[in-house]
Amino acid sequence: MEYSEKVMDHFMNPRNVGEIEDASGIGQVGNVKCGDIMKVYLKIEDGRIEDAKFKTFGCGAAVATSSMATELVKGRTVQEALEVTNKAVMEALDGLPPVKVHCSCLAEEALHAALWDYAEKNGIVIEGLKPPVADVEELHHIEE
Amino acid sequence: MSTKIYMDNAATTPVRDEVLEAVLPYFKEKYGNASSIYSIAKESKKALEEARGKVAKAIGAKPEEIYFTAGGSESDNLALRGVAEAYAHKGNHIITTKIEHHAILHTAEYLEKHGVEVTYLPVDEYGCVCPTDVEKAIRPETVLISVMFANNEIGTIQPIAEIGEIAKKHGVLFHTDAVQAVGHVPIDVEKMQIDLLSISGHKLGAPKGIGAIYIRKGTKVTPLIFGGAQEKKQRAGTENIPGIVGLGKAVELAEAEMEETTERLVSLRDKLIYGILEAVPYSRLNGHPQDRLPGNCNISFSYIEGESLLLLLDALGIAASSGSACTSGSLDPSHVLMAIGLPHETAHGSLRLTLDRQNTEEEVDFILEKLPPIVQRLRDMSPLYEEAMKQQKQ
Numbered sequence: 001m002e003y004s005e006k007v008m009d010h011f012m013n014p015r016n017v018g019e020i021e022d023a024s025g026i027g028q029v030g031n032v033k034c035g036d037i038m039k040v041y042l043k044i045e046d047g048r049i050e051d052a053k054f055k056t057f058g059c060g061a062a063v064a065t066s067s068m069a070t071e072l073v074k075g076r077t078v079q080e081a082l083e084v085t086n087k088a089v090m091e092a093l094d095g096l097p098p099v100k101v102h103c104s105c106l107a108e109e110a111l112h113a114a115l116w117d118y119a120e121k122n123g124i125v126i127e128g129l130k131p132p133v134a135d136v137e138e139l140h141h142i143e144e
Numbered sequence: 145m146s147t148k149i150y151m152d153n154a155a156t157t158p159v160r161d162e163v164l165e166a167v168l169p170y171f172k173e174k175y176g177n178a179s180s181i182y183s184i185a186k187e188s189k190k191a192l193e194e195a196r197g198k199v200a201k202a203i204g205a206k207p208e209e210i211y212f213t214a215g216g217s218e219s220d221n222l223a224l225r226g227v228a229e230a231y232a233h234k235g236n237h238i239i240t241t242k243i244e245h246h247a248i249l250h251t252a253e254y255l256e257k258h259g260v261e262v263t264y265l266p267v268d269e270y271g272c273v274c275p276t277d278v279e280k281a282i283r284p285e286t287v288l289i290s291v292m293f294a295n296n297e298i299g300t301i302q303p304i305a306e307i308g309e310i311a312k313k314h315g316v317l318f319h320t321d322a323v324q325a326v327g328h329v330p331i332d333v334e335k336m337q338i339d340l341l342s343i344s345g346h347k348l349g350a351p352k353g354i355g356a357i358y359i360r361k362g363t364k365v366t367p368l369i370f371g372g373a374q375e376k377k378q379r380a381g382t383e384n385i386p387g388i389v390g391l392g393k394a395v396e397l398a399e400a401e402m403e404e405t406t407e408r409l410v411s412l413r414d415k416l417i418y419g420i421l422e423a424v425p426y427s428r429l430n431g432h433p434q435d436r437l438p439g440n441c442n443i444s445f446s447y448i449e450g451e452s453l454l455l456l457l458d459a460l461g462i463a464a465s466s467g468s469a470c471t472s473g474s475l476d477p478s479h480v481l482m483a484i485g486l487p488h489e490t491a492h493g494s495l496r497l498t499l500d501r502q503n504t505e506e507e508v509d510f511i512l513e514k515l516p517p518i519v520q521r522l523r524d525m526s527p528l529y530e531e532a533m534k535q536q537k538q
Contacts, residue, residue, distance in 0.1 A: 011455060017525050028527065032489040035449055035468055035477065039527040055527040057489075059451035059468070063525065 003060060004094035010064035015071050018053045025121065027113025029132060030106050036062045038110040040070065044118055049073050049081055054110070061100035065107035068092050073111060078118070082128055084111060148461030149507045153347075153439055153500035154296050154324060155465060159390070160349035160501075166393040167351065170386040178383050179374065188385045195392025202395045203322075203341060204332035205358050211375045212388050215355035216323035216344030218368065220247035222357055222379075223319040223340045226365030227288045228260050231317070235285030239316075241265045241273050242483040243300075244292050248321055249479075252290075265291075270432040271300035271484050279310045288317045293325035293341075297467055297480040297496060298431030299440025301329060308337030317363060323347055323355075327398030328406075328437055339363050343395075345387060349501075350394035354387030401501075409438035409499055412508050416441045416497060419512040424519050426532075430481060430494060439499035442467075444481070444490045447529035448522040453495055456518045462511060467494040489528060 003011070020041040030037040036058035043051035052070035056063050069089050073081040086104035090096050096104060113132035119125065150158075176185035178192050193207065200207040213219045228238060240252055242264045252262045263281045267273050273291055282289075289311050294301045304320055311318035319340035322331060326341075327348035333341060340363065345354035359365055359378070371380025398405075421427055426446040445453070450466025457464055467478030468491070476482070477491035486494075497511070523529040 008455075011452070012459060014525065019530070032487075032492070032528070035488070035492040037527055039530075055525055055530055057447065057526040057528045058449050060455045062449070063452060 001097040001099065003064070003097070006068075006092070006094045007061060007064040007096065010067040010093065011060040014063055014067040016053050016067060016074075017055065019055065020051060020053050023053075023114075025114040025116070025118025027110050027115070027117055027132060029109040029113050030058070032057070034102075035059065036103060036106055038062065038066050038106050040066070040110040040114040042073070042111075042114045042118060044078065047079075048077050049075065058103065058106075059100070061096055061103040062106065064093055065089050065096075065104045066110070069107040069111055078115060078126055079128075081111065081115060082126070084108070146461060147458075147463045149503075149510060150463045151497040151499060151503060151507070151511070152463045152465050153503075154299075154437075154496065154498035156346045156352065157349050157500055158502070159351055160394060160397065162397060163349055163351075163390045163393045167386040167390040170389055174385075178385060179372065188383070191385055191389050192383055195388045198392040198396045199343065199356055200358075202331070202399045203326065203343075203358060204334050205341075206361065208376075209358050209361055211357050211359060211378045212383060212391070213355045213357055213379055214353055214384070216245075216321070216342050216347070217247040217355075219342035219344075219355050219357040220245065220321050220323075221251050222365060222368050223321075223342060224248065224251045224255060224288070224290060225368060227317055227319070227340070227363075228255050229366040230364035231287040235283075235287045237261045237263070237283050237286040238288045238290065239263045239265065239278060239281045239286060240290045241267060241292070243267050243271055243273075243295055243297075243480045244290070245296055245321055245323070248290055248292070261285075267300075267483050269484055270435075271295055271298045271430075271480065272432060272435070273302050273307070275303050275306040275310055278307050279314070282310075282314050282316060286314070286316050288319060290319040290321070293320045293322035293331070294329065294437050295431070295480060296324045297478055298442045298484065299324075299436035299498075300432045301325070301435045301437065304338070305336045311339075312337045324437060327395055327402070328439070330402070333358060333360070340365070343391075345391040345394060348394050348398050350390040351387050354384055354391045356391065405501055406438045409501075409503075412499055412503060412505060413439060413441055415505070416499070416508050416511065417443065419508070420515060423512065423516040427519075428490070430484065430486070437498075439503075441497040441499070443495050444486060445493040445495065445519050445523075446490055447526045447532060448493045448519060450492055450494055452522050453493070453518065456521070457515070460514055460518075462514070465496045465498075467496065468492040 023041040024044040086108040178188040323344040341358040343356040346352040430442040450468030481491035
């Protein structure tokens with residue numbers, strides 16, 4: 001198993017690590033059981049993503065996909081952000097080893113969860129956005 | 145970045161200079177088939193028997209009780225399948241543990257599909273098998289007990305002599321996977337009442353692709369590989385003479401140097417273990433503090449994941465391993481770390497550093513300097529760490 005140069009670059013020098021104090025939407029997906037947890041913070045103004053940050057517990061691919069996914073959504077509208085799929089993240093990273101593809105799915109889910117949180121807080125509907133699939137309940141259960 | 149510090153000696157070791165020198169003539173000059181009759185073949189035959197004697201001596205066995213194989217996995221497969229089949233008339237129950245190498249576990253699972261019942265014994269928090277548990281698990285139909293000598297991940301050394309005594313008392317055969325132990329800790333198959341024992345060459349400075357199995361005289365083991373009459377028909381195939389010579393030489397050297405090497409490694413290992421535990425908060429030692437392999441250091445760091453840690457260490461030229469799911473190629477962390485009761489998140493954040501002869505105190509110091517900031521860097525990125533720190537403040 002070997003990572004592409006882009007994956008290694010985004011792992012060694014991850015972009016957008018951190019938190020946003022007054023985030024418009026926060027999404028956390030994954031669980032400690034499988035070993036990947038991503039938390040995405042979005043700052044959204046006038047329907048546009050002004051800033052995106054993340055914190056990730058996980059492997060090299062998990063960190064790199066978090067980094068790339070946050071890079072890709074910055075400056076985009078909420079609707080455009082939905083186009084940042086796991087496939088788009090993977091392509092932007094020049095691919096992932098087959099066993100790591102699920103990491104890119106997690107990045108997409110974390111983004112969607114943050115957008116869902118934003119939509120709920122603001123009472124709006126984002127067309128085409130489904131509720132987060134990751135079981136966040138399970139995460140808290142294990143931590144306790 | 146090329147590897148500057150190799151601390152994954154439980155995965156494999158470099159071939160020792162003395163071993164390489166000993167094996168080279170057997171590729172191009174002394175290439176004869178040991179089964180043939182002419183002079184050049186006799187040299188191969190002589191080398192084969194000399195190596196057999198060296199391996200036997202190292203574990204207190206007789207030369208005729210040593211059979212060469214292609215490695216530790218083959219020896220483990222042979223022990224379990226060979227005994228299960230040869231003693232099927234006597235019973236269909238095997239006792240092993242939850243922390244065995246996959247060469248044992250997957251063979252046991254295969255046997256389960258073919259009518260054999262297997263008991264997988266638990267271990268305590270240090271990874272020790274309790275001899276009383278072994279005795280309680282014995283049934284009238286039990287034909288084999290297989291307990292590893294020392295664990296490859298957490299280094300815990302099992303109470304082999306006690307288990308051997310129990311096996312003997314109940315008339316059950318006793319196999320031990322000693323792949324991590326041979327050449328590293330003292331072994332005596334007579335005193336420890338071991339009936340079968342697996343050996344691997346590349347864990348002690350011999351080449352890859354060579355191993356051996358000790359089978360006590362009188363023990364029946366159905367072969368895995370049929371063909372010629374090599375190894376008294378126990379294992380067909382033209383003997384890997386260079387590999388065998390290498391294994392003999394490596395075992396001989398390891399035995400002669402064991403006391404001195406152990407003393408040096410234990411001191412380096414403990415400096416590494418306690419240095420890390422002191423420098424990195426929320427870290428814990430995995431495995432037994434004393435009853436562990438001289439070169440094994442296995443530590444879990446809470447809130448971070450092992451593969452990330454390995455990548456950052458590799459960027460500094462340090463080669464190590466981890467029991468995280470991401471490094472095992474599955475979604476579950478190491479079965480050994482789960483068996484000692486670690487929660488998932490702690491098992492994912494494990495780091496194994498295994499030292500051997502070539503490692504130095506400077507290397508240990510380098511790791512003690514570089515590792516703590518790497519762990520902190522990953523924690524600063526971790527939502528689990530963030531949450532734990534917030535909870536602490538409250």
